[in-house]
Amino acid sequence: MTTPGDLADAIASAGTDLLRSSVPAAATPTPDGSLSLEASLPLDGRRWVCVVADDSGRRWTVPVVRDGSSVRRAQAGDGVAEALVERIGAGPLEQPFALASFTSRPVRGERGMGVDQTNESVVVGDAAVVKWCLHLAARGNTAAPPAARRLAALATAGFDGMPGLWGLLSLDVRAEAPLLLANVTSYLPGALDGWDWATADARGYARGEIDFDQAVAPATAIGELIARMHVALAASGRSTATADDARRWASAAERDLATAVARIDGPEGDRLAASASQIAAELRELSELHATPLIDIHGDLHVGQVLRHSDPPAYAITDFDGNPVSRVDEHDDRQPAALDVAGMAASLDHVGRVVLRRGDDVDHGRVHTWIGAAEEAFMRSYRQTLGDMGAPDLLDERLLRPLRLWQECREFLYAAEHLPHWRYVPDQSLADLLGSAR
């Protein structure tokens, strides 16, 4: 028998090992000081879902298992994900935990997802995916993304463009937005994300292996999917951006541009600095764009969040659990739909840049044709679907261009933070956007 006191002691003494996930490339966070137990959900006699915090109030979700006489971080195979799936639909949990249940059936056997992730997903019985949302908003952060609300709203609206939702485990923290600790969805066998399938399509077209219609059809499918997603999200409420909101966007965008100029060196940095005043002038236009409709959006949308599965291919949007740093506005949960649209359009362009960079005997002209055609097909089908659904006003066209330029600034920041060589992508995209062939 492990009492809550024993568990708290075991967690305090386990140290950083407690935060080590089984995702191969994931860096283990370095806690500030010691870890303490904030909340624990017992699933059975020897398995728990815990929330732990360090001395600065940073928090993590940790699946925990008792192994003999000691307690350690659970990995795929230890049965914590399986036990969570078993709990779905088995009645309410004790406060402060909540488990929203949508569907479930008994499934057995755990394995890791086997892909690089920032979070950790465990496939249960080849039927369900338990995604542990490892990195939680820090203590006192009231701007946690409304992930659970978005997923529940989509499921309730019958939106079928995402993996089917089984359950959402969250923790209610007084005076904060609830923290989403895990989501459980249907496993889509053989699913590939867009950094794989879209680059394969663009490369295939550029090498003459697939025809134009085949190469561009997915962009049409995604435009429709995202429009339907926005309409479903808008059903749970909308508001209107104020003049203050618009001013805040403009200054956040200009700040990102300034940071990118300061942090990117070399020829790409020189080119960015040379066009900075032109970009800044366009970003400043955001400050005039108040009165735009705001809804819950995905918030971190790019081709990597779109899974292709089944035959004939179907598409499913993932990763609604959100990345708080990518939000336009930290003060309101709702955002302009154009933010998702600009993010997706930018990523189609970036797919082309990746294909050009890798070479592999591709016809460069055909890659550029693919970039233009894919973006156009995506936008046409997005607008058409919004129109068909009676919601054309959800997209404020005026925002697209400045948000797209802002996205390229964020790509530079991503390169500066995580992946230095990625800078060629925003460098080349900006050249085309600004009409200066580089």
Ligand code: ADP
């Ligand atoms: P992260 O937050 O770590 O980026 P994602 O939710 O984007 O996690 O998932 C990472 C990867 O896991 C995806 O790119 C995809 O390859 C795979 N994946 C995610 N959800 C599913 C699913 N329901 N079925 C099959 N594969 C999935």
Ligand code: MG
């Ligand atoms: Mg992802």
